[in-house]
Amino acid sequence: MLVLHVLGTSGSRPTRGRSVPGNYLSTPSGGIVIDCGEGFQERLLKHDLALKATGTNKRARASKIRVILLTHSHLDHCWGLLPFLYTMDLDGRTAPLTIIAPTASERAPARSDFAGLFESWRDLLAGELSRGGLGFPVEWVLIPVDGEEPIEPPVQPLEGVHLTAVPTRHGVVSVAWMVSTPQRSGRFDRDRAASLGLADHQVSLLAAGESIIHDGAELDPADFRAERRPPCRLLVSGDTTRGVASFNQESLGGPVDLLIHEATYTNEYHDKSEAYGHSTAVDAAAAASVMGAKVLGMVHLSTRISDCAILESEAREIHPSSFVCEDGDIIEISLDGAIDVSRRRENVWMPLSIE
Ligand SMILES: [Zn+2]
Known part of the structure; x- marks a missing residue:
């Protein structure tokens, strides 16, 4: 089972009730963070404490995180990383952590590329911490992006969980992240x-x-045994405009169960969205359709959006099982591929119907 905790659904700056991007994915082999905008660690902590208070075993513990995946170097997607690492150190973490991010080139990187950022962040951490570094090993992995085909990272830190980077179309080098669990044997009769x-x-x-x-x-x-069950797969788009070459079932090796796709704009901004490197709800729904996604969750909403119902109605014209995510939403993909969404109301999470 994969359980996604959506912890930031605003666009580039926070709005009332929405924070900048960040997700926690619980897998059978450990936690994965996908993007980590400013203030992510605090949101994660409060979210997990609220879950703990309900008595559920669906938790989002920082101590379980094994991998942090970054989609691109814009600050709203990665500026929470450094303080989060610092807190993990103060919390006494010793378990290794892998951080994977795209780079335009490993040669002469621009300062805004992850190649340059990783270097300066490592220097900063070494200077900040009196013993000269974090108290746990960090593997910093850069994946060069050249072309539009999906990329297999050189490391796969989670047993039985496969990570794939899919190049997207944004102002800087950027990828979507696909997370898959393997095919499983059918149910025993x-x-x-x-x-x-x-x-x-x-x-x-x-x-x-x-x-x-x-x-x-x-x-x-x-x-x-019943027939083998297909893999559970989800894809988180990061920032992108429409027309991503590999956002289709053929390139991705089959359909995805859940697509979390940015929908920065309503269709009114169709013409401008491409120049801005972002998508409309219609673009997100079109991507969900060609990927064979069962459910589309839309995130990264512009401050211009005053009524999410417009985004939902535009997306549902193309892909009926579409909804606008809220901060704190929990989306579960069970082993048989069923998807359940629950939404926080006060201190409880209630099932959300998306039909
Ligand atoms: Zn961006």
Whole structure:
């Protein structure tokens, strides 16, 4: 199961009730942060404390984070990273952390490129911390972006969870991040096993994939499994305008379950959005359709948006299962691909219907 906690849904500057971008993704192998705008650590802490108070096991603990993925170097997407690392150090973190970001070129990087930023951030941290660095190992990984094909990072830090960077179209080098869990074996048919009168240890063997002999006949474990379940996949666009070459099922190796896509503007700004390097709700919905996404969650709303219903109605003309995310939304993709959204109301999270 993948559980996405959406913790920032405003565009480049915070608005009432919305903060700059940042997401926490819970996977079976650990937490992933996707973008980390200013103030992210505080939002994450408050969100997790609110979850803890409800007694749920759906938590967003900073201590579980194994990887931080950055989409691009604009400050609203990455300026919360350094203080967050500093806090992790003060909290006594010792577990390794991997940070992955795109770069335009590894040669002569511009100061605003992650190649330059990583260098200056490492210097800054070393100077800030009296013992000369963080108390936990950080692997800083730059992925050169050249072209429009999806990129496999040189490291995959999470067992059973696959990360893919997909180049997008923005003012600086930028990528979307796709996170996938592998295909899984089909559900075990316990009713069938029970109907044959099998003993518990025989059922266990079959469920573990071993053949057994029952009433003189050999039982094949494959006959007790439903079809293999497809991988769970989600894609977070970062900032982009329309026309991303690899935003389609063929390039991505199949459909995505959940697409989180920026929708900075309503269709009124169709002409200007491309020049600004951003998308409209219609662009986001078109991307969701060609990706075969079951659900589209829209984020990165301009301060110009006064009524989210306009974005939703424009997107739903093209992709009916579309909604505008709010800060604090939790979106779960279960192993069978079902998607459930819950929204915070006061101190509880309530199911949200998006049809
Ligand atoms: Zn940007």
